[in-house]
Amino acid sequence: MFLRSIVTVQFLFLFVSVIAQSSHKPEIDSLIKNIPAQMRSNEAVAVKMIDQLGGLSAREKHLHGITQAAFFRCWLTYRNGSADAAIRSIDSALANINAIETDSSLANFYILKGQCYVKKTQFNFAQLAFKRALSIAEQKNDVALRTSTMISIGWAYMEDGKPKEAIGFFETVLKANPAESYPNRALLLCNIAACYNTMGNFTTASTYASRGIALARSQGAMGDLANGLNILAHSFYQQGNTEKAIALLKEASMYRQKIADPSMLASDYLELANLYLKNNQPALAIEWSTKAKDSSLQHSNALKVLAAYELLANAYEVEKDAASSLEFYKKILHLKDSLSDEKYNQSMASMQVEFEAQKKQSENLELKKENLESKLRNASQQRWMILLGSGIVLFLFTGVYLQQRTKNSYRAKIIQQQLLEQKRRARDIMAAEENERSRIAADLHDGVCQTLAVASMQLRNISAEGSPISSVDDLINQAGKDIRDISHKITPELLLKEGLAKAIQRSIANLNVGENKDMFSFIYYEEVPLEDNILSLVIYRCFQELTTNIVKHADAKKAVVQLGIYTDEIQLMAEDDGKGFSNELMQTGLGLQNIRRRISLFSGTLTIDSITQKGTTITISFKDWKNKIFYDAS
Known part of the structure; x- marks a missing residue:
């Protein structure tokens, strides 16, 4: 949990340094410059600014503005949704924005796509995306873009459980950008500290985390500051200083509240509760677990709610409050069932809505029927004429409807049979092609190849008697080899076996x-x-x-x-x-x-x-x- 605390805000840094592009539209440039800061501090404001950027850029046909608006939306999808949804948004932007390959933001899409694959733990695909971004950076000779991509690759190694390789990439970026004013310096120092924590070198981790915290304070980067405090707390806890770790986590949660980062705030609360529980302070563990639960419920974060329930169940068990502990164990089981049956629940909800709609419709029809009958009772002759007319109309309508339905059903069945027949014929043709290929391959291998082999043996016997025909033998051997190759290509036996x-x-x-x-x-x-x-x-x-x-x-x-x-x-x-x-x-x-x-x-x-x-x-x-x-x- 400590390692992943640096993930959420990291992506925003990766494109801030490569986001600027000259433009004749100052308002568009201003939006592009200011949206990242709002995305880190006030997402609601950021969403409005992104919509404004997209609309203005579309009216002005401003390619870079259109591209950046699409990228910001992809990034928000990644942060708030699933990695698969973000990948679909990225692929849609790459496919549908005209001339996107000429825009300076192109590589950012591949960097974010790589981050999505890291989130899915598909590191091979992540490396392919990062390599594409590096290739674009090298083609454009863009040092800042290359640096951002290297940070992403380092983070991928960190997530893949390879902290040494990750440290190598982070140190390379720091050496290439030695200035204290480098925007990503605090982030990189905290990343290195997290890697050393993973390796069990908590003293070195504390040193790097302290440097990152100091730099983040001086720059007013509250997101990096909160991450650094979280990582340093982990180092102190592993070194036996639980009180210091708790104090640092409380300070980190304070900054999370300021930048309105509910997901990471809940993580800090859960870590505090876990430390209090390990320190045999169940009452405080219950207090902080409850905060995490309330925050996660408010923002519909089911996984964090589940973690809070588990801590609360354990804490109440230590408090010897069996009733409360049992209550939260029941909630855990219920929540796990609801998560595993989410699709089923959605289907049931849809069916319930449909049932209610039909029920309402039936009630309306019943009410209309009662009103009609009330009116008809006042005029007997009119009632019978209406009933007779309605019956005739209904009979005719039903007859026409049934006839049309029968015709449509018959047509659909005929079309389906025709399609199946076409596909069956195509399949038979394909199978016949492959059978013919197999027959030709067998004939080549068992017939011509064997004949050439016998001819080669006879020629070698003649050659042994002194006749200069070795070159003919070589040609026949080469012909046999070529025919075997053709035979194997025609019928891929390895595929079938x-x-x-x-x-x-x-x-x-x-x-x-x-x-x-x-x-x-x-x-x-x-x-x-x-x-x-x-x-x-x-x-x-x-x-x-x-x-x-x-x-x-x-x-x-x-x-x-x-x-x-x-x-x-x-x-x-x-x-x-x-x-x-x-x-x-x-x-x-x-x-x-x-x-x-x-x-x-x-x-x-x-x-x-x-x-x-x-x-x-x-x-x-x-x-x-x-x-x-x-x-x-x-």
């Missing part, structure tokens, strides 16, 4: 020889196994098409292939640093048309992101692949 990932790994290894040595790298993540051989084959053929295009046309130095098999999605991504290609080739390229044709059977999507002379990223996705019926399995 050991699965998609092994087949791609073997192909990557074969690609990384000769002129393409170490060009390709492969990242693989599997949540669930892929047991559909046809779908595996389609993905493998797409992989072959993508890597062939990279080798033949991209003029790339490095390329990364990523395969992720998740419960709700399969994603194949190929990214290179080559010369890119035009929009026309995206639509007319034969290889891409082949890919689109293959994946259409499985409702797959193809996304292309190519920038001339800067590289290409192609993503193939199969959404909800486990729940879709692509063809008749029978």
Whole structure:
């Protein structure tokens, strides 16, 4: 908990130093400059300023203002929402803001995307995002941007449990920015202190934390000051000075209140309660746990509420108040159930709302019926005519409705059968293609290769008698090797025997020889196994098409292939640093048309992101692949 106390405010520092850009619009520049400070102190004001910045920039067609407004919103989504939601916001901005690749804030999106992957503990993807940001910084020769990216990489190592590597990055940034006025200096000193705490070197941690606290006080940076006090409290506690640790945590919570940081304030309260409980002071532990509980309930932070409940249950148990302890244990179980059943609860709530609406509608209809009957009782003749007319209308309406519904149902069934038949035929055609490939491969391997082998043996016998025909033997051997290679490419036996990932790994290894040595790298993540051989084959053929295009046309130095098999999605991504290609080739390229044709059977999507002379990223996705019926399995 002490280590994570520095995380929330860190991201804001990472882009403050690279945020400025010259403009002919002073009001836009002023908003861009002042929003970060408000985001750290008063989020409500910051949100209004971001909306103002977005609207003004859109009217003025000011690219940097539009980009910065989008980035601020992504950052708030990260701080207040989930990492996945923030990643979706980032990807949307990168895809939809015209000419964003020319803006100075482009790298900030990749830095924040890396931070999102760190939050998800997907450090490989985080490093890819950070490398992209570093590449942009080096292309622009932007020292400040490169420094910000290195801070992010150091933080990623810190979160990954590698404090020594993190300290190396932080120290490098400090050496490159030795001035005491460097805005991120206090932050870096506190980060290093947190790393030394993790390593158990509490004396050194205290030294760095004290330096960071002093600098933060002089600069009036209350967020850094609160973090430094929190880290120093951890150092003192580990050295046996619990009273000093408690005093520092109280001071840290005071600054959290000033900058209105409810999440970290609750963390400070929980740490105070935990120290009091360990110090055998359950009454004070109950007091501070209650504060944490109230604050977390007010801001709907379920995880912090759960932690407060656990501390309160333990504290009341030490106080020998069994009834109160049992009450909070019940609340813990109830809250855990509610968290695990959140989707179920949402569905039930939706059904309850729908039920109430239908109930209200029924009551209204009943009331209308009673009013109608009251009126009809006053005029018997009018009542019977209305009833007769209503009955005829209802009968006609019902007949028309049932007829139309029957027609629609029949049409939908016919369309569905046609679609299934088309997909079944396409699947059969694909299977026939692969069977023919297998037959050709077997014929090449068992027929022509064996014949060439026998011919080679006979030629060697003749050569042994003194005839100069060794060169012919070499040519025949080379022909046999080429035919075996063709046979293996036509039918990937490794795919059928050991699965998609092994087949791609073997192909990557074969690609990384000769002129393409170490060009390709492969990242693989599997949540669930892929047991559909046809779908595996389609993905493998797409992989072959993508890597062939990279080798033949991209003029790339490095390329990364990523395969992720998740419960709700399969994603194949190929990214290179080559010369890119035009929009026309995206639509007319034969290889891409082949890919689109293959994946259409499985409702797959193809996304292309190519920038001339800067590289290409192609993503193939199969959404909800486990729940879709692509063809008749029978």
